[in-house]
Amino acid sequence: MSQAVLDGVRDLLPGxxxxxxxxxxxxVVPEASIKELExxxxxxxxxxxxFxxxxxxxxxxxxxxxxIAGACGSTGWVSSVVGVHPWQVALFSDEAQQAVWGDDSTTRLSSSYAPTGKAQLTDGGYTLSGKWSFSSGCDHCSWVLLGGLVFxxxxxxxxxKTFLVPRENYTINDVWHMVGLSGTGSNDIVVEDVFVPDAFTLSMGDTGRCFxxxxxxxxxxxxxLPFHSxxxxxxxTPIIGMAAGAYAEHVDMQQKRVRAAYLGEKASLDPFAAVRIAKASSxxxxxxxxxxxxxxxEQAHVAKGEKIPLGLRLRVRRDQVxxxxxxxxxIDSLFEASGGRALAQGTYLQRAWRDAHAGRVHAANDPERALQMYGAHEFGHKVDPGMY
Incomplete structure (x- = not known):
């Protein structure tokens, strides 16, 4: 079945x-693209x-x-972050799963996990309030997953905790005006004193121990498998896809390009250009x-019923960042060598350059923290597994 989906996705790429x-x-990602992917x-x-x-x-x-990201960075980004949410909803209580998918298995969710909201303990659950930023694809979703500290x-x-909130209980503020990933509609989510039942929450402590x-x-x-993995x-993954798309366009452009500054030499005959694409592809x-x-x-450990070693989970994060x-x-190397035509509006290269650098500033791509944790563990220091 997965192969059929992959084949279907590939058929959609030109559009x-x-x-x-x-x-x-x-x-925002055009509704036509979301509908086709659905x-x-x-x-x-x-x-x-x-479900x-x-x-x-x-x-x-x-x-x-x-x-998908190799065709459009914004669409690839939204597809990725919206498409992964069913994995986490599957970890919630059955009551929450039924609320999301019981009547409509095509229900989609967006998210904003930074704990910028506040949840107050109350009878049977929590009272949630706050504003959350960067909820990519939220206009195409009818639920949201929000991170919040419990007081x-x-x-x-x-x-x-992560709080599962239906569309009628939050407001979307249209604030997304960015130079990169500008088509992701990563707007703000606002919640004002909404009751969230305990069954519609999931502790990050539990997800940290794969439960x-x-x-x-x-x-x-x-x-x-681990949440953070x-x-x-x-x-x-979308940024790797952007790089693959940029590579394909760069190679195509260089095969057609003539370098006026080098007496009409074909760019594809430049030995330095060949070295550059070899390095980029690697x-x-x-x-x-x-x-x-x-x-x-990680899958091999799970299949054997084994606990995934902390060192492996930290390696996942090391190699991810x-x-x-x-x-x-x-992308930077290819963009620098592509010539002035790569700057034109409508080219994939300039968009990939902007989108990838925008994706780079996501909290998950903070390299120093992930690398420090890996190194600290290698030196035998204690590392909090809940974060990985």
Missing amino acids: IRERADEAERLR EVGFFRLLQPKR DGHEADPVDFYTAVRE NDENQVVDF GPGQEQNTSDLYK IFTGTIT EIDAAWALLVNNIRE LGTQRAIDA
């Missing part, structure tokens, strides 16, 4: 590429089978995202290969 300028103009089953790749999902291999999901009556922080009450119903090994991969391949290999190693950097380094 997605053609609508890339429209996405930037609208500041129809081929993309958004249900990581969704439980009992018409595919419970697909996460590598198949990442592969589809990479292809007790003494105003002390007692937990960090969620939904595992009782959704027993697939897919839902036993799955989710940070959804941030790096960086892209390395970023992808490490991402896939690390997920495969460096994978983002490798992809951006490749």
